[in-house]
Amino acid sequence: MKNLFINGKWLSSESGETLKVYNPANNELLKELSFGNETDVKKAIDAAYQAFPVWSNMSPNERSKILRKVSDLITENLEDLALTITKETGKPISEARNETLRASENFLWYSEETKRINGEVLSSNIPTKRLIVVNQPIGVVGAITPWNIPLNMIARKLGPALAAGCTVVLKPAESTPLDAIKMFEIFEKAGFPKGVVNLIIGKPEKVGEEFINNRKVRKITFTGSTRVGKYLMEGASKQVKNISLELGGHAPFIVFEDADLDQAVDSLLLTKFGNNGQMCISANRIYVQEAVVESFSAKLIERLEKMKVGNGAEEDTKIGPLINESALNKVLSHIEDAKDKGAKVLYGGERLVGGGLEEGFFCKPTILVEVNSKMKVAHEETFGPVAPIISFKNEEDIIDIANNSDYGLAAYFFTKSTKKSFEVAEKLQYGIIGVNDGWPIQIHTPFAGHKESGIGVEGGTFAVKEFLTTKLITMNIEN
Known part of the structure; x- marks a missing residue:
């Protein structure tokens, strides 16, 4: 069972542990998968860290072409992806098709956003200085997605992160990992450089702890319960690690x-x-x-x-x-x-x-x-x-x-x-x-929660900004 995707290769877990995935409509066993541990997570983070200079220095047009290819491949495999969503979540096939189309549209949108990451030249109060503001990718991203919208949530998190120039380690929900596997098969076909996108199907506690404690991870993006969001936020604070949380609602x-x-x-x-x-x-x-x-x-x-x-x-x-x-x-x-x-x-x-x-x-x-x-x-x-x-x-x-x-x-x-x-x-x-x-x-609209529903913004240009860091460059031209 090789269903972990690390550094461009499909691998089995170091521990040999497995995870069983069931259809909630009839409790049918869909698949038994290799279940990762902390060693696997570290490997994935290392791969993403090594790939970051390669991906972040690619031209916007090159990144755009790969993301557009992802969008095209999702559309080409619509029925297969939709049926997988339905089997994993139980949602009606019509809803699953709509979700698949939204995932394709997200990657298409973010393929264009790669070309819209701009800086700014500021006027200076000192005549001999020039002020330049640049926006650069934040680094390795640890992404955790939920089971209720399993395919499109991958697109909503990885689309803007990859458009910004970040590399990613994804942990999907244990209930719905099959869509993530199919998405990474598409990533493989689309031509990402090795290590840019990595998939860990593993224990939430182990993956979360590694995302929190590993200094190579510079951002965590999470969708799920407010309880888990608070745990991640508290842990990330120890390194003042950037975090985006899309949490519960009422x-x-x-x-x-x-x-x-x-x-x-x-x-x-x-x-x-x-x-x-x-x-x-x-x-x-x-x-x-x-x-x-x-x-x-x-x-x-x-x-x-x-x-x-x-x-x-x-x-x-x-x-x-x-x-x-x-x-x-x-x-x-x-x-x-x-x-x-x-x-x-x-x-x-x-x-x-x-x-x-x-x-x-x-x-x-x-x-x-x-x-x-x-x-x-x-x-x-x-x-x-x-x-x-x-x-x-x-x-x-x-x-x-x-x-x-x-x-x-x-x-x-x-x-x-x-x-x-x-x-x-x-x-x-x-x-x-x-x-x-x-x-x-x-x-393209902002998706943001107030109070205990989260911090940060998903959707459109707003989401890309969450994966960028701002740098000021001052130039003294006096001589």
Whole structure:
């Protein structure tokens, strides 16, 4: 089993340990892989360190051609990559295809960004001096990606890092390493110099510790839980190591009584039940103004009844399984906690086991009403297909209620009022605001969390800057 990619070669782990990867739709064993340890991580970091001068000194056009080739190869292998995503995550094949296309578009975008990394000449207060500002790649990057968007998160992290001239060691999530392997097969075909891109499938603790402690790693970029993000941030502080963190969320979704309810329902289906609610920008708290709660809920139920829950490989499936049994149990426990504290289940609320779903981790899409702030669904990230609806009366109070969270990643609200659109957007303490929009993300837009949802920015030109360091050069021309 040679599935670690280090210094341009496919290798097995030094330890001989293995990792089993399962399909969450039916618990089928997909593959057993070589599982890396700290020795493997050190090798990968050393390879990236040795390759850094080569890659960073290549011309922007040369780097651009390789990244563009990656984009082309992803598109050429779309169906194979999408099916792998579906088998690993359980998400519907239609969503997996969209994710694959976004990964291709990201590499295409960053292939052009290589040519847009510029410096600046500043005016000097001293006539005999010239001031030049240059932006240079920061160095070796340790990247850690999550399981919920396994292919595109690789593109979103490695695309800007490679465009900036950095070399990379990637650790994908243990649940979804097969997409990473296929991506590195594409990297190999695209023609990266050896050591520029390295893949470690290994124990999170060992990889994280090496990223933190190894002085050859100059930046860590991580997407995942706030708990792990804090651990990495604390560790990186010992070397004042650059770090970017895209962490958890608890997005409010506000429906004012003057909203287009059909538009709001369509958007909620996208941001709450897309990827089965397993996204950091998923809507978590659904605030609906009292006058329209019943009509909004009825429209939502009507739409959910038409959405098939099943194996993501089936073309008509709209909602797949949760990633594993632990994730399913967490969702079910949040539902039970809400019921124990007075919530009513308007729709769903149970595990699905009939019709061939017995071996998978399926939860029926759930709508809860009469939800209060004491329930876990009101303040913890459920990461599943549960929509807790909380009614509100006054517009004046809802902003404070929505902002009452340690998280600050995404927020959504719906209204026909232009005045309200601006005022509410400006007051919400979140990095991404969707106004009458359930998917406020594009490749070139900034993706940034406030508060405990992270530090740093992903997306477009903003992401490239995260992998650059600024240098001032002063020249005395007096003689």
